[in-house]
Amino acid sequence: MTSSARPHLNRRLAEFGTTIFAEMSALAVRTGAINLGQGFPDTDGPEEIREAAVRALRAGHGNQYPPGPGIPELRTAISAHQQRRYGLLFDPDTEVLVTAGATEAIAASLLALLEPGDEVVALEPYYDSYAACIAMAGGKRVPVTLRPHEDSFRLDLDELRAAVTDRTRLLLINTPHNPTGTVLTREELTAIAELAVERDLLVVTDEVYEHLVFGEAEHLPLAGFPGMRERTVTIGSAGKTFSFTGWKVGWVTAAPELVAAVRSAKQFLTYVSSGPFQYAVAEALALPDTYFTAFRDDMLAKRDLLATGLAEAGFKVFRPAGTYFVTTDIRPLGTALSQEGDGFAFCRALPERAGVVAIPNAVFYDHRDAGAPFVRFAFCKRTEVLEEAVKRLKALA
Secondary structure, three states, rough: OOOOOOOOOOOOHOOOOHHHHHHHHHHHHHHOOOOOOOOOOOOOOHHHHHHHHHHHHOOOOOOOOOOOOOOOOHHHHHHHHHHHHHHHOOOOOEEEEEHHEEEEEEEEHHHHEEEOOOEEEEEEEHHHHHHHHHHHOOOOEEEEEEEOOOOEEEEOHHHHHOOOOOOOOOOEEEOOOOOOOOOOOHHHHHHHHHHHHHHOEEEEEEEOOOOEOOOOOOOOOOOOOOOOOEEEEEEOOOOOHHHHHHHHHEEEEOHHHHHHHHHHHOOOOOOOOHHHHHHHHHHHOOHHHHHHHHHHHHHHHHHHHHHHHHOOOEEEEEOEEEEEEEEOOOOOOOOOOOOOOHHHHHHHHHHHHHHHOOOEEEHOOHHHHHHHOOEEEEOOOOOHHHHHHHHEEEEEE
């Protein structure tokens, strides 16, 4: 048998190996460390929504292939949610598409809307699937870096404008932003909308943390700004809001021609998914505002618990305005403890050193040096778990 010199992995994906989430989660299992790396809750969502899924299973709803665009009940619920929360009107029959989580929505949108060689401007650091999906679509990613400013990360609008060229096809926006916790302001979103209209750009906006915004920050869908309704693909998800990440129910809302384009790609990915869970999520989206307020307040208390503990342990803490992640700078821990500011080395040593797992932010950067000293911790865990993690981390001080 002779070996072939041809690589087994498509060159577009050659830079992408096993995700950092898989590596760090395996490390948590091996060491028995508390996993504050991957962003999934350690409790289930509302009991009545779980029971809705059980009822759907027993009634035979969705046990076979559901409709390609998603069941009518869920599409109607998504449309009603967008109108009730933001005053945005979407036709459930032509302007809503149900997907296998937000990750498929991102992939299908980019596969549908990009031609090979198109440039995509994205806010760096970014969720790792963005880079892989742009590559699969044959696009070229152009990062615009969110930079530390006092206690948060901020967007430089001049840098964003400078990144747009004649080859730019699409802006990929994420707010509330993972991993930094930044929530883009009205002024920033206005500038992004004006840029998109001026340069005739499409926009894909990932808003899966829309219900996790704290303090004075406010989530404002980009589709609601002047000139954006017809050029924006908005992505949402049930996983983060209802703590059912394993159900993988996401969605797209957009103008009919954009939804049709995304559906044309999506139908050759999963085609359909999560049949019975779609019925349950339809009920979840109709929960009263008290649910969403209580959910946000619970996460706010957990944010403050973890952020305060990290600061007391010696980290520089960027207290997030949204999401359920806290980004920290490890350099104040000192050269030895911070592994000379190397987030990868720090995170790989942390489970043995302190019994806690975190994620190095550098994995979310093209400019790895810019993200080297930053480390992300998730606070979507039970209070007693966070308290124990804080206790362990304080041993670093």
